[in-house]
Amino acid sequence: MKPADKSGQDVESQSTGLSPSSPLLPTAQHPQHSPVLTSNPRSWIKGVPFLIWQFTENDFPTFILPNSAFGIFGALAGPRLFSDETGPTVSEVLWRVPIVILYNWYMTFIFDLANQRGADSVEEDRINKPWRPIPSGYATMEHARILLLSSIPLAMAMNWYLGVFFEGIWILVLVWMYNDLRGGDHMLRDPLIAAGSLGFNGGSLRLAGGVGRTVNDEGHLWTVMIAAVILTTGYIQDLKDQVGDKLRERKSVPILIGDGLCRVVIAAFILSWSFACAYFWRLKLWAFVVPVLLGAGIGMNGLLKRNREADYATWRTWCFWLIVLFTLPTLSRF
Secondary structure: OHHHHHHHHHHHHHHHOOOOOOOOOOOOOOOOOOOOOOOOHHHHHHHHHHHHHHHHOOHHHHHHHHHHHHHHHHHHOHHHOEOOOOOOOHHHHHHHHHHHHHHHHHHHHHHHHHHHOOHHHHHHHHHHOOOOHHHHOOOOHHHHHHHHHHHHHHHHHHHHHHOOHHHHHHHHHHHHHHHHOOHHHOOOHHHHHHHHHHHHHHHHHHHHHOOOOOEOHHHHHHHHHHHHHHHHHHHHHHHHHHHHHHHHOOOOHHHHHOHHHHHHHHHHHHHHHHHHHHHHOOOOHHHHHHHHHHHHHHHHHHHHOOOHHHHHHHHHHHHHHHHHHHOHHHHOOO
16 A cells, blocks of 8 residues: 555656645645634634735745835935935834835735635635635635725725825726736736736835835836836746646736746846846946846756746745845945
């Protein structure tokens, strides 16, 4: 019995490109849990913070922190991105770091609720991301709907108070288009994600710099430039999700143009943007090295290692590469 089980496990891992113990293995048995929200009001007091973390946990290192880093490093660039002669001080920026992260966190929470609550999304997550709250049993689709209804007005009020109401409305409209109108299942998927980065990154920059300060033309151009980077390279995250995307009939770039060609295009764009962003800030030669070498490594890794576990690691490295790009305005001051 044991040899037969081991053999079956090896065949399964070879077909998916994952190690037998990997949490990314679609057929792995992830434990099913009971919903944390019940009719008992106490369960909501304890359960809501738990679900906020469960819904957003995976997005923290790959979305919330990078978006926050855009604003923080942009603010540290001072007059390079702001109209006043000095820009915010280092202490002023550090003081605003928590609110920048909070803004990205609660707006991402709204996106995740809208994105994960649909029946099609739940079925897809059973394959691609079975650890998420709904397929794992921690929450139901109805719980997600109630949390979404409650979170949107709270987020709008918070954005109004912080002075980023326009950026917040922009994100909410795109969340509606991406999820409820199913723009995320079609060719609009990547343009919508890139457009959303304008709201997240633009809001982060305003909050980190201080709402009373005005972002200059170079700052706006940099925000748009990063949106273009995300538009042309962000579908690297779709490489790892092709099984579930095919089930949902989502028209992601790897499915539309083929896995092999997609990897070549991504590698070319990442390397090109590494040079372009460094040149945009007129950096010294030594400052070109990190984004260019890291970008080249991401491209080569995507071309040479073609399995789901490697694609997951490549995507996370791409997120780190974005943060490296976000530091370039600050480096341009030296």
